[in-house]
Amino acid sequence: MNYAVIMAGGIGSRFWPMSRRERPKQFLNVFGDATLIQNTVARLQGFIPPERCLIVTHERYVKQTQEQLPAVPPENILAEPISRNTAPCIAYGAARLMADDPDATMVVLPADHVVRNVQQFHRVLQVAIDKAQDPGALVTIGITPTHPETGYGYIQFDGDTAPDAALQPYPVRTFAEKPDLATAERFVDSGDFLWNSGMFIWRADTILGQMKTHLPQAYNAFAAAQDAMGTPDEKEAVRGAFQQSPRISIDYGVMERADSVFVVPASFGWSDVGDWRAVYEMREKDEHGNVLEGNTIVHDSSRSLVYAEDRLVVLVGIHDTMVVHTEDATLICHKDSTQQVKNVVEYLHAHQLAAYA
Amino acid sequence: MNYAVIMAGGIGSRFWPMSRRERPKQFLNVFGDATLIQNTVARLQGFIPPERCLIVTHERYVKQTQEQLPAVPPENILAEPISRNTAPCIAYGAARLMADDPDATMVVLPADHVVRNVQQFHRVLQVAIDKAQDPGALVTIGITPTHPETGYGYIQFDGDTAPDAALQPYPVRTFAEKPDLATAERFVDSGDFLWNSGMFIWRADTILGQMKTHLPQAYNAFAAAQDAMGTPDEKEAVRGAFQQSPRISIDYGVMERADSVFVVPASFGWSDVGDWRAVYEMREKDEHGNVLEGNTIVHDSSRSLVYAEDRLVVLVGIHDTMVVHTEDATLICHKDSTQQVKNVVEYLHAHQLAAYA
Numbered sequence: 042m043n044y045a046v047i048m049a050g051g052i053g054s055r056f057w058p059m060s061r062r063e064r065p066k067q068f069l070n071v072f073g074d075a076t077l078i079q080n081t082v083a084r085l086q087g088f089i090p091p092e093r094c095l096i097v098t099h100e101r102y103v104k105q106t107q108e109q110l111p112a113v114p115p116e117n118i119l120a121e122p123i124s125r126n127t128a129p130c131i132a133y134g135a136a137r138l139m140a141d142d143p144d145a146t147m148v149v150l151p152a153d154h155v156v157r158n159v160q161q162f163h164r165v166l167q168v169a170i171d172k173a174q175d176p177g178a179l180v181t182i183g184i185t186p187t188h189p190e191t192g193y194g195y196i197q198f199d200g201d202t203a204p205d206a207a208l209q210p211y212p213v214r215t216f217a218e219k220p221d222l223a224t225a226e227r228f229v230d231s232g233d234f235l236w237n238s239g240m241f242i243w244r245a246d247t248i249l250g251q252m253k254t255h256l257p258q259a260y261n262a263f264a265a266a267q268d269a270m271g272t273p274d275e276k277e278a279v280r281g282a283f284q285q286s287p288r289i290s291i292d293y294g295v296m297e298r299a300d301s302v303f304v305v306p307a308s309f310g311w312s313d314v315g316d317w318r319a320v321y322e323m324r325e326k327d328e329h330g331n332v333l334e335g336n337t338i339v340h341d342s343s344r345s346l347v348y349a350e351d352r353l354v355v356l357v358g359i360h361d362t363m364v365v366h367t368e369d370a371t372l373i374c375h376k377d378s379t380q381q382v383k384n385v386v387e388y389l390h391a392h393q394l395a396a397y398a
Numbered sequence: 399m400n401y402a403v404i405m406a407g408g409i410g411s412r413f414w415p416m417s418r419r420e421r422p423k424q425f426l427n428v429f430g431d432a433t434l435i436q437n438t439v440a441r442l443q444g445f446i447p448p449e450r451c452l453i454v455t456h457e458r459y460v461k462q463t464q465e466q467l468p469a470v471p472p473e474n475i476l477a478e479p480i481s482r483n484t485a486p487c488i489a490y491g492a493a494r495l496m497a498d499d500p501d502a503t504m505v506v507l508p509a510d511h512v513v514r515n516v517q518q519f520h521r522v523l524q525v526a527i528d529k530a531q532d533p534g535a536l537v538t539i540g541i542t543p544t545h546p547e548t549g550y551g552y553i554q555f556d557g558d559t560a561p562d563a564a565l566q567p568y569p570v571r572t573f574a575e576k577p578d579l580a581t582a583e584r585f586v587d588s589g590d591f592l593w594n595s596g597m598f599i600w601r602a603d604t605i606l607g608q609m610k611t612h613l614p615q616a617y618n619a620f621a622a623a624q625d626a627m628g629t630p631d632e633k634e635a636v637r638g639a640f641q642q643s644p645r646i647s648i649d650y651g652v653m654e655r656a657d658s659v660f661v662v663p664a665s666f667g668w669s670d671v672g673d674w675r676a677v678y679e680m681r682e683k684d685e686h687g688n689v690l691e692g693n694t695i696v697h698d699s700s701r702s703l704v705y706a707e708d709r710l711v712v713l714v715g716i717h718d719t720m721v722v723h724t725e726d727a728t729l730i731c732h733k734d735s736t737q738q739v740k741n742v743v744e745y746l747h748a749h750q751l752a753a754y755a
Binding site: 058338340341352353354355356357358359362364366369370371372373374375377378379381382384385388389394397 | 415695697698710726728732738742754
């Protein structure tokens with residue numbers, strides 16, 4: 042049976058001041074329809090039902106997750122006692138699935154991304170799920186790049202250079218960190234580099250087997266908790282498992298080390314919505330290129346985003362600017378500087394301003 | 399005896415959102431020391447004491463005026479029942495002074511301007527007061543222009559072109575409206591044009607005599623109220639006088655028509671502080687050219703002004719921008735667009751948003 046394991050532990054400080062420690066990115070409604078995590082679950086409709094969605098999140102976000110996802114059974118919300126990056130999070134999801142269904146295939150998805158073409162997304166997942174039935178196969182989704190983005194990692198695949206012709210998995214040749222612009226341009230020109238989407242598809246037994254080889258410390262920690270899964274002892278056992286696990290990403294800990302790694306190249310209108318500029322770029326604009334939410338008046342202003350909530354925000358002669366106005370804090374940021382917002386949040390933490398962080 | 403008549407009826411909508419209908423510009427503390435009207439009275443210290451300052455303001459601002467100027471006797475605050483521009487306002491001040499001191503000389507000053515060199519300001523006023531003792535003489539102050547400003551009216555004087563050499567009055571040749579840039583440049587190059595400061599010095603009997611000639615309707619209205627000045631009937635009599643007065647400025651109604659008009663050219667660091675840009679330019683800046691008030695963090699930002707009051711305002715990658723953040727409304731305005739803020743206030747009034755106006 043197929044299951045989704047949705048990773049929802051992030052902080053998303055680049056969405057400050059709308060995102061806060063107590064309300065991270067995945068719980069925000071930045072597109073005016075529903076929150077990112079709600080859309081992540083809704084996007085699986087007709088493919089994986091909410092009852093087969095697991096959400097792994099920090100324990101401080103369990104209540105918010107339940108409130109936002111009433112169709113997901115409460116026992117499907119897996120609490121991380123401490124944040125240890127993605128490898129322990131995935132080990133926990135796999136261990137829990139194994140307790141119920143030793144034949145489970147996991148579709149691991151970040152909670153805070155956007156996909157526009159849902160039908161194509163389902164087709165791609167099906168190709169990946171089929172491939173994941175091969176013994177030892179780890180499958181990921183690579184996004185055909187539309188521009189030389191420096192904010193994403195890249196995956197080089199082994200095969201012809203027209204991957205869009207047919208949906209199929211290719212062996213992965215290498216994973217590349219976020220590149221500089223010249224490198225990104227070379228990647229895009231080469232035709233065999235894809236954006237790393239952070240989506241993984243594999244059988245629960247396969248990933249646990251690969252972790253046993255490449256991350257034995259994490260594997261052993263969760264193997265010791267395996268018998269407690271689904272019992273009243275789970276919480277305590279999981280706490281121990283997280284404490285004993287190294288802090289490491291699944292990419293670095295397993296994907297870059299394993300042999301049988303495949304990627305399905307895909308184009309389905311994906312974005313990781315990494316900052317306010319990405320939100321701006323994905324949203325529909327008015328005739329002046331503005332995105333305006335809430336109580337806003339603009340005069341001689343263009344190519345800007347304003348989230349006003351209830352108070353009035355007025356722009357006069359302003360261009361290429363992102364304005365996010367919340368009850369106690371307002372961000373005014375040039376469109377080319379949105380990646381720096383995380384520095385502001387670090388500053389807040391470092392200067393006794395954590396109440397705003 | 400010398401008296402100040404301070405005109406404080408303005409709305410100052412270009413200081414929105416800090417200025418509101420209930421809190422116009424003259425009552426704002428935009429320089430971090432005291433409000434503009436408080437500074438206007440304080441600037442006369444040693445020259446005209448508060449007991450000889452009259453404040454003419456709309457009746458809705460009487461209470462605020464009393465609160466801000468405790469040293470000014472309450473009976474010196476003259477309430478305008480309706481706004482009728484400066485000529486009726488000055489007629490009221492003159493009529494009131496005549497009741498107490500038929501020999502009074504009036505120094506008429508706007509409540510919301512700034513003067514940096516107070517000593518020089520007093521010297522200039524003394525020269526003007528001396529000249530104002532000539533029969534029929536109306537005296538104004540002209541500011542030696544430092545640049546071809548298009549936001550001010552100009553006064554051409556009749557005399558040599560080195561007025562700074564000695565403080566002395568010159569006959570006025572003509573008054574000019576706010577010019578376009580080419581005209582302003584020509585004015586400044588000519589050497590005999592000055593900025594119109596809106597300050598007037600004359601005897602109370604002289605201005606009333608000139609109004610009798612040039613604005614008989616306004617003169618007659620206040621002549622009818624003359625006997626009620628300083629009595630319990632004053633308020634009612636003044637209401638009638640304002641209703642019967644035309645809506646007209648003293649410049650247009652008297653100064654441009656009278657014969658015996660003089661100007662004292664002066665340089666004492668004057669500004670009418672007409673918009674947020676003017677505030678920015680008069681304030682001391684930090685090393686990045688920023689003026690920051692309140693709870694503000696700036697990152698990679700310069701040449702900007704932020705008034706945050708209590709909430710946190712964060713700039714990232716922002717330049718040449720004026721930000722004014724109040725409890726219910728926030729303005730974000732390019733430094734070159736600050737004159738347009740008054741259009742926003744008109745828009746608020748026209749679109750059922752008067753609560754913000």
